[in-house]
Amino acid sequence: MSTFPLRPRDVFEELRRTVVGQDEAIRELSVALVKHLVGHPAPNILLIGNSGSGKTTLMRAVEHFLASRPELRTYYANVVRINANVLAEEHQGYGKAVLGRLYTNARKAMGEGASQEDLLRSVEHGIVFIDEVDKIRAQVSGQPNVRGIVAQEALLTLMENENVEFEIDGERHAVNSSNVLFVAGGAFEELYDAVLRRATIGQDVAPMKPVVVVSASGEVREELPFHLRDYLRYDDLFRYGMTPQFTSRFESIVVLNDLAEGDLARIFVEPEGSIFRASRDYFKRFGIDLQITRGALMAIAWEASQQKRLGARALRETYRRIISAMEFEPANGGVLTIDEQMVKKAKR
Ligand SMILES: Nc1ncnc2c1ncn2[C@@H]1O[C@H](COP(=O)(O)OP(=O)(O)OP(=O)(O)O)[C@@H](O)[C@H]1O
Ligand SMILES: [Mg+2]
Known part of the structure; x- marks a missing residue:
């Protein structure tokens, strides 16, 4: 077995050059990425973080990293980034939207001479970023959101499925998608408020008290010491509208920091x-x-x-x-x- 040229720390250091203040998320992603590249099982990751905290920046940094390292081409470095909203609009089927793009990518990277077998293997070991995943919640303001439900179900069939079909250039293919690495991200804005409410009124937990904070520039203010990650539970995500089957496919849930x-x-x-x-x-x-x-x-x-x-x-x-x-x-x-x-x- 040949040795892999990079350690997770190397990937971490590289990503940190573009992504600031999110070391925990980068660390998690770096390990998953290295595992995936060498063909080990890697956990699917759900990134939760406020708007403008760096979720999309992190996904793009990974894409850029993989594209800038030709020595990784012989590993499983085939990556696509898709907006969940766009996915929900996809009428020709999700398989085509996600797997078809991985296939096209693979053909571009491996050249026209690549064998069908190699192309499909690359698709089966693809990396799929799903951005704005909070936009496909199953209900909005108490009403069922059909697009969201359909999109979540469709993604479910893509995750860990042994026989997913997709069509490209008029040809049908079937692949085992259980080795595809999924990294989803979203701001989950109301989730933050709901959990904050739970923490402030002390539902199931001790109520929070404000603390006095002195900023680097010397100004003084009162703040609630609220960090979503301290309070978040799977239940909160279900209530938000991410179905249990979908959410449980993400073995790792990482809450990004609010940027100081x-x-x-x-x-x-x-x-x-x-x-x-x-x-x-x-x-x-x-x-x-x-x-x-x-x-x-x-x-x-x-x-x-x-x-x-x-x-x-x-x-x-x-x-x-x-x-x-x-x-x-x-x-x-x-x-x-x-x-x-x-x-x-x-x-x-
Ligand atoms: N952690 C970060 N490190 C470096 N730049 C960042 C970071 N967070 C945000 N930025 C900058 O702010 C801009 C917006 O960030 P980004 O698109 O990553 O936010 P987001 O978390 O995806 O937000 P949204 O939930 O609204 O999509 C980016 O163009 C980037 O330059
Ligand atoms: Mg974003």
Whole structure:
């Protein structure tokens, strides 16, 4: 048996370059990924995290990672990412939507000369990301949601099924999908509220008391020490509208962290293609060297952190208010430093 060239930690370190503050989720995914790549059984993973916490970013980071490593081509690295909503719209059948795409991927990666057997083996060991899985809940506001029910059932037949049929280019194929790795993600917004309510009124648990928090920028506020992962149970997911059969196919449920100010500051500057890096590139076109002070960075992160429901998406909006005038009329050359004053002045 040949040795695998990567350890889960290597994958973890690589993914962390783009995904900030979600070490637990990345760790879980890295181990599952390495197991899957070498053909070991790997747990299906359900990622639950507030909007803008990095679920889609993490899935894309994995896709990018697999695509950027040609040495992984001989392993099971065939991956597709599908939006659950799109899946629910798929009238030609889910098999075609998911397995057909894995098949097309495999053909692209292996070339036209690949044997049917190899292509189908690659499909049978595919990696399927299902994003926005919370959109296919079985009921919405107490009413049954037929699209959701149908989509969940269809996914169920895709998971661990020994004989799933799909059609591509007019040819029918049947595969055993029990070795496909599923990673689903969603914000489950009302789930958060429902569990929070349960925790606040102390239903089945001791009621929470607010605690005083001092932020990195020195502001003081009261907060509830609520972390979904401390309170979440399978029952909560059932009540939300994920059927027990579907939910129980995910052996691993990971709740992503809410991003703290420090994480937001790092997201703003560090990852390749970060907001600040992109902005620096823009100003460089006019010969301007864009800089930012530590104070300004923390102030931006603080402001963004106030818009809890947006997660890291709030950074973009906060920054736009500060920079838009200068983007419209950039000076001619020189250094442009964003300082704390500029952030304060741009407040709504
Ligand atoms: N943990 C993170 N690390 C790095 N960047 C992040 C992170 N979370 C969010 N971002 C940034 O914020 C933007 C939105 O994040 P993303 O799309 O991953 O959110 P999401 O969790 O999928 O939210 P939604 O539930 O609304 O789909 C991304 O473009 C990314 O740049
Ligand atoms: Mg997303």
